Structures are given as C-alpha cells and as structure tokens.
Amino acid sequence: MNTKDYIKLMQNILHYIEDGIHVIDNEGNTVVYNKAMAELEQMKETDVLNKNLLDIFNGLNEETSTLLKVLNSGHIIKDKKQTYLNKYKNEITTVNTTIPVIDNGKTLGAIEISKNITKMKELSEEILTLHREKSNPKKIIQNKIKKYTFENIIGESETFKKAVSLAKRASKTPAPVFIYGKTGTGKELFSQSIHYEGVRKNKPFIAQNCAALPESLLEGILFGTEKGGFTGAISRPGLFEQANKGTLLLDEINSMPVELQAKLLRVLQEGYIRRIGGIKDIPIDVRIIATTNEEPTKLLKENKLRKDLYYRLNVISIYIPSLNEREDDIILLADYFIKKYNSKLDKNVKKIDKEAKRSLLNYKWHGNIRELENTIYSAISMLDYEDTISVENLNIDINNCEDVQNNLNISNEKCLDELLKEIEVDFITRALISNEKNITKSAKQLGIKRQTLQHKIKKYNI
Known part of the structure; x- marks a missing residue:
C-alpha cells in the first residue's frame, strides 16, 4: 500500500471516531480531516483537505496554532484550550491535544485531537x-x-x-x-x-x-x-x-x-x-x-x-x-415529604400503611434522602383520592441487594448467566436512580467506563 492509499484508508477509518482528528504534514498541509472535526469546526472536509492550514483559518499563525507550534517544536501540547475563527468567521472553542509525528528524529507532521467545548x-x-x-x-x-x-x-x-x-x-x-x-x-x-x-x-x-x-x-x-x-x-x-x-x-x-x-x-x-x-x-x-x-x-x-x-x-x-445508617429517620423523613408534597400537589395523603413502611425500611437507599424524597413525590403524584400510601404506590425495587444474594443461594431454576444478568441490571438501575439518570456519575459509582455503561443500558433495554 502506497502512502496516498494509506492516508485515504486512515481518513475513512477516522470518520467513525467521535473526537475531531486533524493531521497536517511537515509543510502545514492537511492530509487527514475527519467528519467529527468538520462538524466541530462547522466546515466541509473539502474546505480543508489538501490545503494549507493558514489559508483556511482566519487569524491563526505559527504562534497561535497548536498544530503549527507542535510541528515546529516537536513537543506535545496536552489539553490546550483554543478559540479561533473558521473559514466562515464563526468562533470555535476547543480543547486540543496535539502530538508530533516523528520518524528517525525527523518531524513528519502533527496530529490534533479536539473536543468541542464551544457550547x-x-x-x-x-x-x-x-x-x-x-x-x-x-x-x-x-x-x-x-x-x-x-x-x-x-x-x-x-x-x-x-x-x-x-x-x-x-x-x-x-x-x-x-x-x-x-x-x-x-x-x-x-x-x-x-x-x-x-x-x-x-x-x-x-x-x-x-x-x-x-x-x-x-x-x-x-x-x-x-x-x-x-x-x-x-x-x-x-x-x-x-x-x-x-x-x-x-x-x-x-x-x-x-x-x-x-x-x-x-x-x-x-x-x-x-x-x-x-x-x-x-x-x-x-x-x-x-x-x-x-x-x-x-x-x-x-x-x-x-x-x-x-x-x-x-x-x-x-x-x-447515609440514610441506611440512620434507619430511625426514614419514616420521619417520609412523613415530612408527605406534608411537603401534599401542599405542592394539593393532595390529602395522611399516612403510609404497614407494608409500605416495611418496604421503605428494608430498601437499600443508594440515592439516600434525594431518592426517598423522589419516591414519596412519585407516590403522592399517582394517588387520586386515596389518603394512604401502599406498597403498590412505591416506585422502588424492593428486591434489594440482600434479596439478590438470597436468590443466588436458593434458586435452582436459573442458570448462572441469567442470575448475573439480573444482578447487573439491578445494580445499573440503582445507580441510574441514585444519580438521576446521569450516565457519567452512574458509571463512576459503578466503577466502569461511560461507554461501557451506555452499551449495557442498550443491551438490557434499561
């Protein structure tokens, strides 16, 4: 494969990368410019490919362009904020990591990986x-x-x-x-x-x-x-x-x-x-x-x-x-939230029945007080004329972590894969609830990458 074909192949591959990729040769001409970078800079690929950087971007020079700086110095620039104008005079703000391409001590070009932070x-x-x-x-x-x-x-x-x-x-x-x-x-x-x-x-x-x-x-x-x-x-x-x-x-x-x-x-x-x-x-x-x-x-x-x-x-x-460390306060807080949302929603809920109280006390409140408040809010919202919250009104999974463990010990009807799936879905659901469906925070709580969590959500249709 010759150099021209190799560059074309790389251009096609990099179209599927989410981050913007811009590669120049040692003369400052663009040799790779992927779709994400074109969208980020609000330009067309044909505006940039095979053209010199300084002919395209208004106001950039060898001092203000991270690509040209790296090309001249041979040193990496990491997570550099840059604000500049594109060909159409639109202001673009990015965070760039720019890397020199060096072979046998000679700088052949530079690669820039950009994240769009204009918004x-x-x-x-x-x-x-x-x-x-x-x-x-x-x-x-x-x-x-x-x-x-x-x-x-x-x-x-x-x-x-x-x-x-x-x-x-x-x-x-x-x-x-x-x-x-x-x-x-x-x-x-x-x-x-x-x-x-x-x-x-x-x-x-x-x-x-x-x-x-x-x-x-x-x-x-x-x-x-x-x-x-x-x-x-x-x-x-x-x-x-x-x-x-x-x-x-x-x-x-x-x-x-x-x-x-x-x-x-x-x-x-x-x-x-x-x-x-x-x-x-x-x-x-x-x-x-x-x-x-x-x-x-x-x-x-x-x-x-x-x-x-x-x-x-x-x-x-x-x-x-955490709320699990202060179980005596769970019903006290639930009653407080009933009064709060009675007033907000013009309802007249007076109490929580025994079974619902038992569920509230047994539930593992990973989202703590915020999750409890949202649970009571949801329950009151769904009631019409009833004055009592029952277990059917509680939008919580009462099969807490201890129950999952018990299922592992006593269930002979499910294979290992099914049990592992149930546990994974349970933990992901709890993390999403406790973090108000924030993917980044949920992934951090679960100790997995954000992309991995998104994949599992799609896989299990959560």
Missing part, C-alpha cells in the same frame, strides 16, 4: 452571569432563591444529630469546612445552613460543582478572565471575586484536576487571585466549604486529592451519614 464555553459564561445575579441581594429577593438553614434539616438519629451539632458550631467560625457524605445525603443543605447561620449570612453564597466542567473552563470560572488573556477572552470576574466576603462551596472537589488543586491551594495560602491572562493580584476574603461523595482517605491514596490541599481545607471535618 460549554457559552454555558460557563451563563453560569458566571447567573452566579453574579444570585450574589446580588436585590436579585435574590426578586428571584426568591431558596435559602436553607438548620431548620430545614430533619433527623433524630444520634450520628446525624452529631453532624448537625458540629455544623452549627462551624457556622460560628470563619474556618474552612470539609464535608464528606454519599450522593443525596444533603451536603449542600448543610453548607447553606452553615453559611446562613454565620456572620457572613448577608454576604454571597456561591456553589460550584467541580465535576460539571473541564479544567480549562473551571479555572476561568473560579478565577475569572482578563481581555486578551487568550483568543476570545473577555474581562470577567470569577467566582472567588463574586463570593468575596462570603462563602464559596466547591462541590465534588475531588473531581477538580490536580494541577488546578495546586492553584487553589496557592490562592488559599496567599489570599489573592489573578485572573487568567491578568497581571493584577486581587485580594479576596472567601470562606471555603468543600464537599466530596467519596471517602477522603481513599481519595488521598488514589492521588485524586492533594494532601496539602486536604489538610488546608479539613480544619472542620463533618461526616453526613
């Missing part, structure tokens, strides 16, 4: 705008944004009351707080309560989920950007500036890339931030509340959380027990 960039700007509106007291009153206090925290079990007591004491200090609790246990409710019961209660409370955005966008959202810092950048304050004198909640901080954790640590130590592309140091006074849904010791062992950052944040440590 994500627009979303990040919307997020900053919304945060800025929420941190404005007049906007808060106008939009009637819900504020949670300790009065909204329901529970009588000893381990839970211990967590609440510690949180109340934490509200009286300016120290950083580190909260660990499984998904759905109420970490943000605790965080808001600490803020709104403290001396900063009249100052901004801003929450950001660190798992929601890639590093390149998260950094700009946290620290802000300065016009000219990179192509397309505008001057915009980040969340630290917006939360000044108040509280910043960093949810799922373990999802923050380690490199960004180092920058966060420096901000906490020095007390000032510098916007991306800026030269001015901006002093900030922000109380940090960090949360995680995984055990801190496990995160430290797996290097998902920097030890120095953890010790800086873990001045006050709060563990929120």
